Amino acid sequence: MNDSVNIKVAGFGGQGVMMFGQMLAYAATEEELFALWVPSYGPETRGGTANCSVIVAKKPINSPVFQKADRLVAFNLPSLEKFRDKVEKNGIVLYNSSLIKEPGAISASTVLAVPANDVALSLGNIQVANMVMLGAFLEVTGMFLPATVEHILQKLLGERKAHLMPINLAAIAAGRDLVKNGASSHA
Amino acid sequence: MNDSVNIKVAGFGGQGVMMFGQMLAYAATEEELFALWVPSYGPETRGGTANCSVIVAKKPINSPVFQKADRLVAFNLPSLEKFRDKVEKNGIVLYNSSLIKEPGAISASTVLAVPANDVALSLGNIQVANMVMLGAFLEVTGMFLPATVEHILQKLLGERKAHLMPINLAAIAAGRDLVKNGASSHA
Amino acid sequence: MPKGKLTFDYDHCKGCGLCVTFCPVHILYQDKNAMNNQGYNLIRVTDEDKCIACATCAVMCPDSIITVEVRK
Amino acid sequence: MPKGKLTFDYDHCKGCGLCVTFCPVHILYQDKNAMNNQGYNLIRVTDEDKCIACATCAVMCPDSIITVEVRK
Amino acid sequence: MANKVLMKGNEAIALAAVKGGVEAYFGYPITPQNEVSEYLSKYMFEQGRVFLQAESEVAAINMVYGAAASGKRVMTSSSSPGIALKQEGISYLAGSELPAVIVSVMRGGPGLGGIQPSQADYYQATRGGGNGDYHTIVFAPESIQETVDVMKEAFDVADYYRNPVMVLVDGLIGQMMEAVDFNRPVTKRFLPPKDWAAGGMNGHSGRNTICSLYLDPYELEAHNLKLQKKYQAAIQNETKFELVNMEDPDYVIVAYGTMARVVRSAIEILTKKKLNVGMIRPISVWPFPKAPFKAINRNCKGILVCEMSLGQMLDDVRIMNNGALPVGFFGRAGGIVPEPEEVVDAILHFEQRRVD
Amino acid sequence: MANKVLMKGNEAIALAAVKGGVEAYFGYPITPQNEVSEYLSKYMFEQGRVFLQAESEVAAINMVYGAAASGKRVMTSSSSPGIALKQEGISYLAGSELPAVIVSVMRGGPGLGGIQPSQADYYQATRGGGNGDYHTIVFAPESIQETVDVMKEAFDVADYYRNPVMVLVDGLIGQMMEAVDFNRPVTKRFLPPKDWAAGGMNGHSGRNTICSLYLDPYELEAHNLKLQKKYQAAIQNETKFELVNMEDPDYVIVAYGTMARVVRSAIEILTKKKLNVGMIRPISVWPFPKAPFKAINRNCKGILVCEMSLGQMLDDVRIMNNGALPVGFFGRAGGIVPEPEEVVDAILHFEQRRVD
Amino acid sequence: MDIKYQKSKGLTDKPLSYCPGCTHGIIHKLVAESLEELGLLDRTVGVASVGCSVFSYEFFNCDMIQCPHGRAAAVATGIKRTHPDGIVFTYQGDGDLASIGIAETIHAANRGENITIIFVNNAVYGMTGGQMAPTSLIGQKTTTSPMGRDAHMHGNPIHIAEMFSQIDGVAYLERCSVFNLRQVRNAKAAIKKAFTYQKEGRGFTMVELLSTCPVNWGKTPQDALKWVEEDMTKVFPLKVFKDAGVETHE
Amino acid sequence: MDIKYQKSKGLTDKPLSYCPGCTHGIIHKLVAESLEELGLLDRTVGVASVGCSVFSYEFFNCDMIQCPHGRAAAVATGIKRTHPDGIVFTYQGDGDLASIGIAETIHAANRGENITIIFVNNAVYGMTGGQMAPTSLIGQKTTTSPMGRDAHMHGNPIHIAEMFSQIDGVAYLERCSVFNLRQVRNAKAAIKKAFTYQKEGRGFTMVELLSTCPVNWGKTPQDALKWVEEDMTKVFPLKVFKDAGVETHE
Ligand SMILES: Cc1ncc(C[n+]2csc(CCOP(=O)(O)OP(=O)(O)O)c2C)c(N)n1
Ligand SMILES: Cc1ncc(C[n+]2csc(CCOP(=O)(O)OP(=O)(O)O)c2C)c(N)n1
Ligand code: SF4
Ligand code: SF4
Numbered sequence A, B: 001m002n003d004s005v006n007i008k009v010a011g012f013g014g015q016g017v018m019m020f021g022q023m024l025a026y027a028a029t030e031e032e033l034f035a036l037w038v039p040s041y042g043p044e045t046r047g048g049t050a051n052c053s054v055i056v057a058k059k060p061i062n063s064p065v066f067q068k069a070d071r072l073v074a075f076n077l078p079s080l081e082k083f084r085d086k087v088e089k090n091g092i093v094l095y096n097s098s099l100i101k102e103p104g105a106i107s108a109s110t111v112l113a114v115p116a117n118d119v120a121l122s123l124g125n126i127q128v129a130n131m132v133m134l135g136a137f138l139e140v141t142g143m144f145l146p147a148t149v150e151h152i153l154q155k156l157l158g159e160r161k162a163h164l165m166p167i168n169l170a171a172i173a174a175g176r177d178l179v180k181n182g183a184s185s186h187a
Numbered sequence C, D: 001m002p003k004g005k006l007t008f009d010y011d012h013c014k015g016c017g018l019c020v021t022f023c024p025v026h027i028l029y030q031d032k033n034a035m036n037n038q039g040y041n042l043i044r045v046t047d048e049d050k051c052i053a054c055a056t057c058a059v060m061c062p063d064s065i066i067t068v069e070v071r072k
Numbered sequence E, F: 001m002a003n004k005v006l007m008k009g010n011e012a013i014a015l016a017a018v019k020g021g022v023e024a025y026f027g028y029p030i031t032p033q034n035e036v037s038e039y040l041s042k043y044m045f046e047q048g049r050v051f052l053q054a055e056s057e058v059a060a061i062n063m064v065y066g067a068a069a070s071g072k073r074v075m076t077s078s079s080s081p082g083i084a085l086k087q088e089g090i091s092y093l094a095g096s097e098l099p100a101v102i103v104s105v106m107r108g109g110p111g112l113g114g115i116q117p118s119q120a121d122y123y124q125a126t127r128g129g130g131n132g133d134y135h136t137i138v139f140a141p142e143s144i145q146e147t148v149d150v151m152k153e154a155f156d157v158a159d160y161y162r163n164p165v166m167v168l169v170d171g172l173i174g175q176m177m178e179a180v181d182f183n184r185p186v187t188k189r190f191l192p193p194k195d196w197a198a199g200g201m202n203g204h205s206g207r208n209t210i211c212s213l214y215l216d217p218y219e220l221e222a223h224n225l226k227l228q229k230k231y232q233a234a235i236q237n238e239t240k241f242e243l244v245n246m247e248d249p250d251y252v253i254v255a256y257g258t259m260a261r262v263v264r265s266a267i268e269i270l271t272k273k274k275l276n277v278g279m280i281r282p283i284s285v286w287p288f289p290k291a292p293f294k295a296i297n298r299n300c301k302g303i304l305v306c307e308m309s310l311g312q313m314l315d316d317v318r319i320m321n322n323g324a325l326p327v328g329f330f331g332r333a334g335g336i337v338p339e340p341e342e343v344v345d346a347i348l349h350f351e352q353r354r355v356d
Numbered sequence G, H: 001m002d003i004k005y006q007k008s009k010g011l012t013d014k015p016l017s018y019c020p021g022c023t024h025g026i027i028h029k030l031v032a033e034s035l036e037e038l039g040l041l042d043r044t045v046g047v048a049s050v051g052c053s054v055f056s057y058e059f060f061n062c063d064m065i066q067c068p069h070g071r072a073a074a075v076a077t078g079i080k081r082t083h084p085d086g087i088v089f090t091y092q093g094d095g096d097l098a099s100i101g102i103a104e105t106i107h108a109a110n111r112g113e114n115i116t117i118i119f120v121n122n123a124v125y126g127m128t129g130g131q132m133a134p135t136s137l138i139g140q141k142t143t144t145s146p147m148g149r150d151a152h153m154h155g156n157p158i159h160i161a162e163m164f165s166q167i168d169g170v171a172y173l174e175r176c177s178v179f180n181l182r183q184v185r186n187a188k189a190a191i192k193k194a195f196t197y198q199k200e201g202r203g204f205t206m207v208e209l210l211s212t213c214p215v216n217w218g219k220t221p222q223d224a225l226k227w228v229e230e231d232m233t234k235v236f237p238l239k240v241f242k243d244a245g246v247e248t249h250e
């Protein structure tokens, strides 16, 4: 990992964007890295898009805002549109190809099309699309130990949602597999 | 009249202290002098003593407060006590001898004992005690033309209280007479 | 009938006259010739023997000026 | 019975389904395969001929998405 | 003085508002400014204009907000804790760019404090307690005449900038009586019609909305920058002050309102003592005058700030002085109007008064 | 980082308050600080302490007043317009010498404004909008860790001075998550028992009364001078700041809170550009640090004030700098958190940023 | 073809900002249609309060003034007193009206201000994320009553209409809902009557509308309507509380 | 000799600051006597509001807290919630409670705060010099209603007790007066009952007391009492509005 990684996660409200970002921050904290999670807390009403920033670093984090992201995870087209120009040249972009059919040109060194919704549906629960994406993200970035992620997931689901652990893990695994098997990417 | 005269009027609430002071200010304004009337607006509740300051001057008035008064009019003992030390050496003090039986030493060049309540009662209305005092004050200070004072009185009483004009004028006259006839004074 | 004895905290009387108004046997009055420090007339009893110690005057006095004792 | 013709302002539909719920003749449904820009599924009519132009769907639609015309 | 009438400050404020074209007044009782509303309760009624005693200061400022937003000339008045309660409303007025006149008659604080004259609400007036980067234009006159002049003009200034304007006096100015001429001319300003007002669409073309909400931070920033531009214009055009004896002073005193009058008397006494003391008297305290500070002769020995508070305008003087001259402070608190002799003494012992 | 937990700022504030011994919380919902009360609504209940959602900000601060006056550790939290509504209450707390902690999570203004992070309530916090000569002690931390540390200490400071203490953060600190250690030690202070509190006479000897009313101006002045004495002590003892890279800087930046973090990153970039830039970071904004300004090397080329507002702390810097060095300003408004590059640019073009 | 139903001219083109299925939208339509049908749009000034309906100043096709949280009735008073011929209404949530703004609302009612209050009671603070409102039901879980509202700790739900029925200045006061077509029709009639009374200068009029907040209640829009019908109306009975036009009132 | 009547131990030695004949003084005595007789003085915290009774913190012989205008019920809530075993009361005028402070009072009542409100209604703002209060009678001339209160312009007098009778959290609510001995006795019984209910934890209790303001009414103390008896009680009928101890309440 670099000394510091700036990550942007964006999508529709309800797509699990915030939880995606928080899982990264929790995992970083558990691995004794520094982490900062910043939501863009939108209008007091619902709807529209949601996004958050995560910074993971080996030393204390100063500025909570960054100009360009090292990694962008876009769950829908409006989000991709909004942040496509705010990615570092050598950055990594993952987008939800279930919803984004025509991503257009993206100038980043790695671009991954992840059919997150489709995979989640095939697993039987559209809600875990974000975990599919997370799996792909973890695999392509090489961040965090699988055990850390699993532990965090357990913590976040808590007792009340413990029964959802298997499908979430399956989704993460499926996401990882997509990358291992070479999800459509261009450099 | 001096270039500027500082006057303090003090007594119980209800003794007509404020009106006394305002009449001086109105009279001064009518005679094209400069005047400033400052009430000590007490606690929001009633009772206790009331006092006001009046400055009458030939040129614009600056400070609205003064250290020592040139003239003090004290309607009761607590008021005399409060302000006795705040009179110029060459000042004039009038006190209501109907209520103040033992005025004690007063260091001012002229001190007039005015039995204002008694005179007012003898005129048939205790309410005009302040006018008795005003008459004495005007006479001893030589301030303002009688016509001015009469005019102001008329204005202040208005139509609704026009019937009180005679007794008020009689009270002023009685006050003047006290001075003319040498009300008990010491120098 | 019990008989009453009244004590006034004259310094703090405000001369409102409510005691006078409410005394059922009409034995209280305001003394025009006596005044406390605040300039209020003092309350006097015409004939304390007529006082029935009902304490109405004291109860109605807003300033708790009056103490009523029962003479035995 | 009058017959109705429905027009949807699809872009602003929020897919709440109240129109579907309240249609008395049950001819409305959400098309899982079509989505507007906001990610909401579009409302379709199974059989417009059955529409009685009662406008219940339109009245209950919080977002004024539906226009109902009466076919003559 | 033929045209002058002797009047209580608060009543003069009320009458001046009428002369300034006030169409509606909303207020809540508080000493020492009650005569403003008492006067208007009768006079506005007679004039067929609106007077309403609100249920609270919060309600009053929001009634003002409604009347201003719908295009009327409107005012309120209050005193220290009452002005505190109006802060949210004042911030909204500024944010929604609404003109209104707020009269603040200061009494001693903090909290319930007392009811004697004070100048301890200078921060409250010039820094506000409302949220955000806004400014209220604040005039702080020293006499009833000047209060009347400033009141009349305040409505025009408010309309011109579409911004709240405060007239800030201490309780003494509100309570005292002085002769005043109501017919002095007001600076003419070009005031465009209020075609932005939301008073019903048949009053204008198109639909008008009034609001201070901009959820998008870039829009909100643009809105703020627009407000700042107005504030810059106000700094250019509305800064008001008087210079007294400022040719070549040994010391300069800075004072406003009643305190400035006391200082005038002190200067007379000091002149007799052969000490040449000048005064910068801000009439607008926001915008606060800058030029006269730059113009002070450099051999002046120091600046004494005098307030009926424990030092609030002092901040502005230090900013404007910017280290050029030694600064000292003299103040009384709690509702005491100092006597001229106290100011004289402070000048004579300036070194002990130094705050820098 | 073993003892650290990742937590949202607002929730960390809530938990820190509990660790600081808060016995009662009263508040009213407003974005972006709702998580404070949401967290406490559960946690205080579990702890057998008091949580109550008030009907308004005005009610909340007055519930705080009641709990404080009767001797309890108490707090409230709110955001910009909500803090505006609390101003009368804060002035009363100060006037009645009552300890309480007020958390202000700033959003964009004026008026309703927006809900993105801002620092435009600096005046509101440090100058207040309440009436009278009072001060609120205000801490403005830059990270969740520092917020937690400051929160815990705030209750002791409030008790020590019998004065309200404000913890001032922008919405970003409230909303973001960062790892934090709740067990860092708090400076020990000797806190006498609250034998002044009016919580019923069987809790103490004699009869206690709490009030801020002094009708006699001399008494009110004496009361004010007593308060000032406390404020002087607070200036002596509670001024907190951090110096970054201040050995021999070419420029000095002054910034607090989130803005200071951005400045840290900017300094790193500038260092790479071989420009030596230091930072004075006030942690207490009232009392505002003075000493570090006096200590700046005179060959420093200027001071750049950076705020997420259009210039409010700027006043304090100008007062403390007192003309010694050129002062410049960089700020963004409306809820925008500037990027480090913007600060870099402002330093590189310092002359264009000059405000003096 | 005849148009049987289309979007009211009383609404602007701006898409509503409410969550899917939120009945704020239905209530907006009723207000808009009433003003349109009564021909009042161009003499009306609406007051948008703070709550999810804060953006209503963008939705109603008349002059609109957005105002501080809770103060809509005072703002409306300022407008109406200076524009006695205008039609002035406020649109307020339960947090806005029943909690922070109750003083302003009561006093406007007590003065008999000739204005109309549209009071949207959804038993929760919608905009700020679902905190307890004074109207929340006993047992209702909210973000600030995580164990459910408890009468002993939080008091009972406040009955605004019941309280206001005791105020002389009130000319018309009804509690309605919009959970089905019949209720919607009835609610519209009430709103129209309120505006008509205002036009006639009869005094203070208020329509309380039980509304949904699917998002913060954690329910589907459909279940939310059911909750209104089955739970809310038990606590807040639908009825006319006062009608100055009907002299039979007690 | 037995003492039949003397100044209550519930009052301090400080002379009252009220005008001659003002019945604030009588009401003070009743509160003081009630607390004394119930043996509650040393666990009581009183809240003095802003109005002529602002100085009551100097008069009641218990711990006292003076608070901002209108906010006494919120302050009392802060005390009571943190001192559940204390007895907490407020003493408030009609300007304080019915005007600026109505929100705080209603919400304390609605939450059923276990506190006692002594509400002194003299139909005017006494302390500030006689301005109109929301309780001023129709036709009453005040310094801000110089032509007399007019229903059309100012609304009708607000009926606090009537409104509060609709609030669930209220355990006891009575309107009394002190215009003669019988009324004084009755008022004392009401105040004692309110404190007793508080002691028993029954919830919110309030006693409204019609009181005089001879100075601002421009009447002698005697005529002022007559005006209460003859004019005020017509508008503000004396009665028990709610009594949780009596289960017959409607
Ligand atoms: C003075 C102030 N306090 C608090 C807020 C935060 N706030 C925004 S909306 C709202 C309440 C919304 O609830 P409600 O009125 O019931 O409307 P809803 O969203 O449920 O329709 C609050 C407390 C604010 N904007 N201003
Ligand atoms: C915030 C605030 N607003 C206004 C005032 C001024 N004020 C003092 S007492 C009072 C009203 C007194 O009337 P009331 O409550 O009826 O009591 P009364 O004097 O009649 O007994 C007012 C408005 C204040 N002190 N604080
Ligand atoms: S009632 Fe009391 S205060 Fe009034 S006159 Fe009688 S003793 Fe004096
Ligand atoms: S105790 Fe009764 S009888 Fe005696 S003076 Fe008093 S009121 Fe009269």
Ligand code: SF4
Pocket: D012, D013, D014, D015, D016, D017, D018, D019, D020, D043, D060, D061, D062, D063, D064, D065, D066, G021
């Ligand atoms: S009711 Fe309206 S918004 Fe909801 S699904 Fe139907 S058309 Fe769309």
Ligand code: SF4
Pocket: D004, D006, D022, D023, D024, D025, D026, D027, D028, D050, D051, D052, D053, D054, D055, D056, D057, D058, D068
């Ligand atoms: S108009 Fe009536 S029948 Fe036709 S779709 Fe709508 S609800 Fe169904």
Ligand code: SF4
Pocket: A045, A046, G017, G018, G019, G022, G023, G024, G052, G122, G126, G127, G212, G213, G214, G215, G216
């Ligand atoms: S939060 Fe609730 S009230 Fe607000 S728009 Fe969404 S559903 Fe409607």
Ligand code: SF4
Pocket: B045, B046, H017, H018, H019, H022, H023, H024, H052, H122, H126, H127, H212, H213, H214, H215, H216
């Ligand atoms: S002003 Fe009125 S209420 Fe106040 S003390 Fe005097 S008589 Fe009593």
Ligand SMILES: [Mg+2]
Pocket: G051, G093, G094, G095, G120, G121, G122, G123, G124, G125, G126, G133
């Ligand atoms: Mg709601």
Ligand SMILES: [Mg+2]
Pocket: H051, H093, H094, H095, H120, H121, H122, H123, H124, H125, H126, H133
């Ligand atoms: Mg009253």
